[in-house]
Amino acid sequence: MIGGDISADQVPLIDHEKLDAVKELAEPGDADGFFRDLVELFFSRVPILIGEMVDANAKGDPVAVSKSAHTLKGTAGNLGAIRVMKLAESLETLGRSGSLDTMSQLLSEIESAFVLSKAELENNMTIPM
Numbered sequence: 500m501i502g503g504d505i506s507a508d509q510v511p512l513i514d515h516e517k518l519d520a521v522k523e524l525a526e527p528g529d530a531d532g533f534f535r536d537l538v539e540l541f542f543s544r545v546p547i548l549i550g551e552m553v554d555a556n557a558k559g560d561p562v563a564v565s566k567s568a569h570t571l572k573g574t575a576g577n578l579g580a581i582r583v584m585k586l587a588e589s590l591e592t593l594g595r596s597g598s599l600d601t602m603s604q605l606l607s608e609i610e611s612a613f614v615l616s617k618a619e620l621e622n623n624m625t626i627p628m
Contacts, residue, residue, distance in 0.1 A: 511581055512615050512616045513580060514579035517581075518623060521534065521578060522534050525540065535624065541577075542617060543575055545571065545574065545583070546613075548568075548574070549606070549609060549613065556599065559599060560596060561593070562595075563594075565590070566595025572584050572588050572591060575616075580620070582612040583613055588606065590609065
């Protein structure tokens with residue numbers, strides 16, 4: 500659940516305009532390497548952040564969940580992984596409120612959204628010439 504009555508499934512996995520904008524940031528001749536490095540960083544960093552949030556939730560530490568969720572929000576937003584970003588934003592807000600309610604559900608939704616986003620990004624690794 501992403502804020503209010505909006506379901507995570509109603510939020511696109513990837514903002515393709517943002518993704519295309521990221522692809523255009525690379526230096527000429529290095530677009531493929533730059534973009535691949537950025538995506539690989541996302542692929543490796545997100546599971547670490549999810550692990551931190553799961554551990555913090557298990558320890559009953561909503562502030563630590565919120566901090567990792569904030570980092571995840573930015574990491575996902577940089578690549579246009581909108582669903583992960585919005586879920587992380589909801590989790591960050593929940594953590595800041597000091598509430599552990601629905602954190603486990605949100606963490607599960609983030610994990611699912613990451614798997615789907617990863618597949619979508621893998622299918623969009625080509626840089627247009």
